[in-house]
Structure formats: C-alpha cells, structure tokens
Amino acid sequence: MIKKARYFLEYVFLRAVVFFLNMLSDNAIRRVASAAGFLWYGIDTKRRGVARRNIDYAFPEMSDDEKKGILRDSYKNIIETFIAFPRISRFNSENIKDIFEFQCEEYYEEALKRGKGVFLLTGHHGNWEFAAAAHSIKHGGMVAVAKDIHNPYINAYIKALRRGVGMDVVRPRNAVFKLMRSLKQGRTIAMLLDQNTLKHEAVFVKFFGRPAATQYAMALMALKTGAAVVPGYIVRGRNGKGYVIRYERPIFVEDGGDKERAIVEWTQHFTSVLEAHIRMAPAQWFWVHDRFKTKPGPDGRGPHFPPQGGRA
Secondary structure, three states: OHHHHHHHHHHHHHHHHHHHHOOOOHHHHHHHHHHHHHHHHHHOHHHHHHHHHHHHHHOOOOOHHHHHHHHHHHHHHHHHHHHHHHHHHHOOOOOHHHHEEEEOHHHHHHHHHOOOOEEEEEOOEOOHHHHHHHHHHHOOOEEEEOOOOOOHHHHHHHHHHHHHOOEEEEOOOOOHHHHHHHHHOOOEEEEEOOOOOOHHHEEEEEEOOEEEEEEOHHHHHHHHHOOEEEEEEEEEOHHHOOEEEEEOOOEOOOOOOOHHHHHHHHHHHHHHHHHHHHHHOHHHEOOOOOOOOOOOOOOOOOOOOOOOOOOO
C-alpha cells in the first residue's frame, strides 16, 4: 500500500511538471534543459565517471576540453529528450513537416515494399523519442521495443503517449513471437541496439574498440524472416532549429551457410553503423549508460551462444 501511494504521488508530481513544461516555448524548454543538464552534470558524480570513461575510450585523440564539452552537451541532450517527450502528443501529420526534415526516405520505402517487414536500426542518439513519434505518424505506425517503467502509473502514461502517435509498445523480454508476427504482417519494428544486455541474451561485438554485450535478436529475426534492416538517426537541425531524420540504405542479411557466425557478423555490422552515427554527433549520444557493464567469458562469448529458439 505504501509503495502504491508513493508511485501515485510520483505520477501526480510528474503530471504537474509536464503541465508546467507544456506551457513553455521550445526555446524555453532548451534553456531549462541546459540549466538542468549543467546541474545534473555537477552533482551526478557516478554517472559522470561512467560517461567520461566511455568518452576516453571512444576518443583517445581528443583533448580534455573537447571531452568535457561532449560530456556536458550530452547531459543537456538527455534532459531535453526526457522533458520534451510529452510534447509528442502535439504532433500530427501537418505540424511534423515544420519540425522535422526527413532525408532519404526512399531507402525506407524501398525496404517496406518488399512486404517482409522492416527493422529500424537506431540508438539513444539525438531526440530518439521524437524520431520514433515522427516516423510513426508519417508512415502509419510502427512497433517499438521498450522496457517498462517500475512505476505502473508512469508506465501507463508513457505507453498512452506512444500509442497516441501510432506506436505499439512491446517489452524486450520474451517478445520474439510478437515481433515475428509483426514482421509477417509487413510492419516496421524500431530497436535501439546501443545498450548493455545480459550475457545469455548477447553476443559480444566491438563498440568503439571494446567488447560490448549486444542483443542479437535483430540479426536472428532478420535472417529468419528476410526483413530488411534500415539504419536511421536523428540530429538537431542547423542552428538548433528543428530536427533532421535521415534513413540509410537498407541492409539485407544472409547467413552464408553458417547461421551462428552470421548472427555475430551482422550484429557487429549493425553496431559499427551505430558507432558511425555517434561519431558524427557525439554530444548527442547517451554516454552516461554503462555500455560495457557485462563482461565476456574467456572465449569472448556469453554462456549460451546463441540460445536455441532465439530468445530475446
């Protein structure tokens, strides 16, 4: 009962904050995010240490000042992404044209026409929530793979916002059946492939030169279904105005007769694509995440590689 009351109070507080923020202009939101990001950067010593180590590994050639600049801007970007997220409820097929510039959509359309479903390969880069919402509105919905929030009231609120722009939300655990069914229906699935995962769900591939436990479900399902994988990313527009959503050439995976090896190689390829996106705009990535938390075994693999049945 106490936990339930606490969850409800957290939800009420969140809605009050959202109500206040929704009264602000986009420029005011950015100023709030800048101030809050600066404050968070100053007090969050634990995550700041994780982020700095990640940046040190990724960009050893950079000066200390350059790394600090990336880190501070990353904090601001994360804050802005979270506090602006509820604004997706305002998006519609008309106003997204003024907010987003869609580039190279023909790559996505080419993949979609095959009728075997599409994976959107992306990560926690730029305002990833805005990208998902804008894509869903423009292209008639999609399936998003996202973890639940512990607070059930907040979780329901976030799911309602996403469903309001046409997204079906699937939890990552035990989601393979739902995702495979979606692909057979020719639907699009968005997966963020840049987070640490558990050993039994991962293959280890190189990310900024280090072994990183990475979900292999996308490679496995693409091999099984023939679904195309379309990389995409979002970055701020010029002078900080609006956003650019860019799609890249579709990837059509093949196993070459060795399924296990193909899963690793394609997962590595996907990860290398994400790394290239991050390098283009490093200050807009989620550096505070402990991407290398899970360590490989002596053979560089997880204990089950890959588990039978393609568990995800």
